Amino acid sequence: MIKLKNFNYTLLHQDKNSKARLGKLNVFGKEVITPVFMPVGTKATVKFLSPEDIKKIGASIILSNTYHLWLRPGNEIVAKAGGLHKFMNYDGPILTDSGGFQVFSLADFRKISEEGVTFKSHLDGTKLFMRPEDSIKIQMDLGSDIAMSFDECIPYPATYDYTKKSMERTLRWAKRGKDMHTREDQALFGIVQGGDFEKLRKYCAKELTKMDFDGYSIGGTSVGEDKATMYRMIDYSIAELPSDKPRYLMGVGAINDILNGIERGVDMFDCVLPTRIARHGTLMTSEGRINIKRQIYKDDFRPLDSECDCECCKNYTRAYLNHLFRNNEGLGMRLLSIHNLRFLVRLVEGAREAIKEDRFLEYKEYILNKYHFDERGF
RNA sequence: GGAGAGGUAGCGAAGUGGCUAAACGCGGCUGACUGUAAAUCAGCUCCCUACGGGUUCGGCAGUUCGAAUCUGCCCCUCUCCA
Numbered sequence: 001m002i003k004l005k006n007f008n009y010t011l012l013h014q015d016k017n018s019k020a021r022l023g024k025l026n027v028f029g030k031e032v033i034t035p036v037f038m039p040v041g042t043k044a045t046v047k048f049l050s051p052e053d054i055k056k057i058g059a060s061i062i063l064s065n066t067y068h069l070w071l072r073p074g075n076e077i078v079a080k081a082g083g084l085h086k087f088m089n090y091d092g093p094i095l096t097d098s099g100g101f102q103v104f105s106l107a108d109f110r111k112i113s114e115e116g117v118t119f120k121s122h123l124d125g126t127k128l129f130m131r132p133e134d135s136i137k138i139q140m141d142l143g144s145d146i147a148m149s150f151d152e153c154i155p156y157p158a159t160y161d162y163t164k165k166s167m168e169r170t171l172r173w174a175k176r177g178k179d180m181h182t183r184e185d186q187a188l189f190g191i192v193q194g195g196d197f198e199k200l201r202k203y204c205a206k207e208l209t210k211m212d213f214d215g216y217s218i219g220g221t222s223v224g225e226d227k228a229t230m231y232r233m234i235d236y237s238i239a240e241l242p243s244d245k246p247r248y249l250m251g252v253g254a255i256n257d258i259l260n261g262i263e264r265g266v267d268m269f270d271c272v273l274p275t276r277i278a279r280h281g282t283l284m285t286s287e288g289r290i291n292i293k294r295q296i297y298k299d300d301f302r303p304l305d306s307e308c309d310c311e312c313c314k315n316y317t318r319a320y321l322n323h324l325f326r327n328n329e330g331l332g333m334r335l336l337s338i339h340n341l342r343f344l345v346r347l348v349e350g351a352r353e354a355i356k357e358d359r360f361l362e363y364k365e366y367i368l369n370k371y372h373f374d375e376r377g378f
Numbered sequence: 379g380g381a382g383a384g385g386u387a388g389c390g391a392a393g394u395g396g397c398u399a400a401a402c403g404c405g406g407c408u409g410a411c412u413g414u415a416a417a418u419c420a421g422c423u424c425c426c427u428a429c430g431g432g433u434u435c436g437g438c439a440g441u442u443c444g445a446a447u448c449u450g451c452c453c454c455u456c457u458c459c460a
Contacts, residue, residue: 042414063413101413109415122415153413191413222412230412251413272414279417280410295407325417333417377412 007145007187007214009034009246009267013356019238019265020360022352025246027093027145028185032060034246034267035351037258037344038095039275043068044078044088046341047275048334051090056311057338058345061092063270066138066148067099067130071123075141083143095270096144098135098177100191101251104153104223112152114169132173133180140183147181148217149174151191156225163195167204178211187214189248192237195220196229201236215246218266222251227375231260238265254377255284255347259364262351269348273378274340279333281325284343288372292336297322310342311335 006028013022025032039046039054042065046054054062069078081087084094102119103110109120116131135150151170154163170193181188190208194200208216218237221230234249241247246267252258253271261269274284281293285305290297292304300318308314312321312335324332347367354363 038413040414047414048417065414068414095413097413102415104413106415148413151413217413219413248413253412257412269412271412272416273412276414276416276418277411280419281417282411291409293408328417330417 004184004187004214006185009215009244011243015355015360016358017361018263020262020351020355021265021267022355023246023267025267027061027187030060030093030145032093033352035258035262035348035355036060036268037253037341037348038063038268038270039341040270040272041088042272043072044084046337047279048330048337049341051088051092053311053334053338054090054341055092057341058349059092059341061145061268062090062094064094064096064142064144065099065102066096066135066142067102067119069096069142070099070130070138071121071128075138079141079143085143093145095146095248096139096142096148097250098132098139098148098150098191099130100135100148100151100219101153103151104155107155114172116150117152132177136177136181136188140181140186143183144186146187146189146215149177149188149190149213151193151219153220153223154193154195156195156220156223156229158195160195160197160200163193163197164200167193167195167200171204171207174208174213175211178213189213189215189217189246191217191219191250192241193220194233194236196225196233198232198236201233202240205237205240209240209242213245215248215268216241217248217250219250221249222257227257227260227377230257231264234261234264234266253344255344255371255373256368256375256377258344258347259351259367262348262355263360263364271344274344275337277378278336278340281336282378283336284340284371284373284378286371289374289378292318292321292332293325294322304336304339305343308339308342308346310339312339312342 008026010024012024023034038061039059040063044064078084078087085091103117111118119128121128132150139147150173152166154166174190190213192205194204221233248268249261249266252269253273258269281291283290286307297318303313305313354360
């Protein structure tokens with residue numbers, strides 16, 4: 001087993017009234033204070049944003065994707081460039097998802113076996129095969145700071161039998177991946193699966209913990225289940241995870257979900273939601289959800305969100321943003337992406353402050369009451 | 379003045395006797411979006427007191443059981459020649 005030289009999690013403060021925790025993740029000399037929200041840059045770019053934009057937003061770590069970079073430009077090219085950081089000119093921490101989510105999202109194009117997953121490339125239909133070992137090898141080539149185990153993200157609902165079978169296979173895949181992971185400058189996280197079954201979630205978390213990963217992810221959430229179920233999945237998973245390692249709730253980025261996750265002891269979140277909805281004209285603001293494309297904003301010369309300090313809100317009006325969207329101008333997508341990301345970064349920043357003072361639950365209530373978001377949480 | 383071509387819903391453009399309130403595209407309006415096949419996708423877009431009804435395809439008058447589609451006259455636009 002390899003020993004990482006410079007990766008560890010330090011619990012800075014445990015909230016007295018909930019499981020919320022303030023922590024410090026040392027990622028090979030780069031510091032990430034948790035809870036943290038990680039913007040998603042699937043294809044080695046947070047769509048429409050430069051690395052400089054990402055830093056200005058206050059994001060301290062971002063995501064990228066193994067499956068997509070494997071197809072294009074190919075891990076060899078990224079390795080040849082000197083690794084993902086150099087390739088995309090981003091020196092902050094990068095976490096790569098293993099391709100496990102594509103097992104779910106590209107369901108029409110794949111077949112799962114014990115050995116691995118057969119994909120039909122979504123780009124040109126080429127037959128592809130990815131084993132857990134391949135995913136780890138690719139991630140080592142990419143040189144991300146944190147790699148993920150290759151898992152199967154199952155849909156919801158799923159039967160107990162299938163969920164159990166899949167989860168056990170995911171455990172075997174986790175072991176196979178871990179056995180061949182050799183980079184000392186890259187952490188590796190295991191992923192808890194088990195659907196909405198308490199027994200399976202707990203078993204999975206325990207087994208992964210035995211394998212001693214550098215951190216643990218909670219996968220298989222936000223795939224169609226209701227909120228209460230998602231929160232239960234988180235509780236079941238965290239119940240058996242060690243407190244001295246970071247916990248990452250994969251793919252979750254709605255405001256109420258982030259707050260509920262933090263309350264339950266989650267340290268890391270990532271989600272395409274803020275950037276995707278931004279590109280589609282939807283914003284998270286202190287007034288609630290706004291769709292900038294609506295005609296009422298055509299002559300609204302107020303800033304998007306008067307309480308926000310981002311580049312978009314400080315410099316541009318709703319009328320201008322509406323105009324940019326009506327004309328399909330890329331600047332609109334960039335500015336709105338900046339805003340939504342900044343909104344979530346500020347949300348978790350506020351959570352950290354609150355945890356420090358043991359008032360996380362009050363903070364959560366304050367946020368949920370203040371912003372008029374519906375059940376979806378944005 | 380002469381010779382052609384054409385006028386269809388906000389715009390462009392199909393349709394050339396019934397299956398047409400009228401394809402399709404754009405524009406407009408409203409939604410959706412949670413480890414990114416996503417600058418994407420879905421619905422609506424003549425009027426109304428709306429599981430029904432009322433008016434449409436430059437205008438008017440005809441032919442026909444039935445017309446945006448056929449006939450006549452009129453109005454308008456574009457191209458070429460003088």
